[in-house]
Amino acid sequence: xxxxxxxxxxxxxxxxxxxxxxxxxxxxxxxxxxxxxxxxxxxxxxxxxxxxxxxxxxxxxxxxxxxxxxxxxxxxxxxxxxxxxxxxxxxxxxxxxxxxxxxxxxxxxxxxxxxxxxxxxxxxxxxxxxxxxxxxxxxxxxxxxxxxxxxxxxxxxxxxxxxxxxxxxxxxxxxxxxxxxxxxxxxxxxxxxxxxx
Numbered sequence: 283x284x285x286x287x288x289x290x291x292x293x294x295x296x297x298x299x300x301x302x303x304x305x306x307x308x309x310x311x312x313x314x315x316x317x318x319x320x321x322x323x324x325x326x327x328x329x330x331x332x333x334x335x336x337x338x339x340x341x342x343x344x345x346x347x348x349x350x351x352x353x354x355x356x357x358x359x360x361x362x363x364x365x366x367x368x369x370x371x372x373x374x375x376x377x378x379x380x381x382x383x384x385x386x387x388x389x390x391x392x393x394x395x396x397x398x399x400x401x402x403x404x405x406x407x408x409x410x411x412x413x414x415x416x417x418x419x420x421x422x423x424x425x426x427x428x429x430x431x432x433x434x435x436x437x438x439x440x441x442x443x444x445x446x447x448x449x450x451x452x453x454x455x456x457x458x459x460x461x462x463x464x465x466x467x468x469x470x471x472x473x474x475x476x477x478x479x
Contacts, residue, residue, distance in 0.1 A: 323399040324477035326457055329391055332402070332432065333357055333374065339428040350380050352387075352425035361393065369394055371403075379421045384409050385469075387422030389429070404429055404473040408466065418444075418471065426473070433457055433475065444471075454478060 323329070337354045345351055353375055361370040370393045378386035385407030392401040406422035427437045434457050443451040443462040452461045456478060463472045 325399060326478075329357065329372075329399050332391075336428060336432040339431045343424075343428065349424055350377075350421045352421055352428060353377055355389065361397065369400065370397065375425070377421055377425075379419050381420075384417050384419045385422075386419050387425055389425065400476070402475040404475070406471045406473075408469050408471055416466075429473070433460065435460070443473075447471075 325332075327335075333355045340352055340354055343351070355374040357372070357374065361372055364371050372391045372393065373388065374391055375389040376386070387407065388403075388405045390403050390405075391399060392403060394400050404426065406426060407419045409417050411417060423440070426440045430437050430439050434455055435453070439453060439460075443453070443460075447462050447464050449464040450461055452459065454460070458478055459476045461474045461476075463474070465472055
């Protein structure tokens with residue numbers, strides 16, 4: 283009788299520990315899956331964290347009702363090969379102004395062949411009016427201000443960059459290196475965001 287009770291005890295003990303191991307295995311698998319879905323980055327943030335913070339800045343903005351509010355960023359699963367496949371681009375946002383004269387902006391993430399985040403590019407459309415005054419996309423400029431806040435710069439940094447660029451302006455902080463480049467022949471201003479050195 284003692285042997286039967288001992289065998290029964292061992293069987294029950296084995297059954298009660300099986301779900302625990304299964305739960306541990308499921309937790310480990312979920313953690314591993316989370317790590318693999320978010321590619322590494324030389325930035326102090328992941329692409330998803332950048333998107334979440336940018337969208338929060340859009341939500342917290344104060345708008346006067348006249349301007350077109352930039353859209354939330356969406357992580358597009360489509361990667362576009364660039365430069366013969368040496369790196370890839372994901373479009374995070376692409377919008378036009380209400381007045382199509384000044385077009386809009388494009389915000390994209392740059393990835394290496396392993397899909398790791400290498401940089402972020404922001405392109406704002408520009409146009410000269412009949413008096414040769416340079417105008418920027420209003421929606422793009424507003425998105426640029428939110429981009430500055432997302433990257434822990436003051437919003438005024440964008441105005442400083444516009445004024446000081448000749449034809450480039452660079453600034454750094456603990457999060458990133460940022461370079462604004464005028465490309466007036468292409469009717470654009472490019473902001474390149476790269477990991478800090």
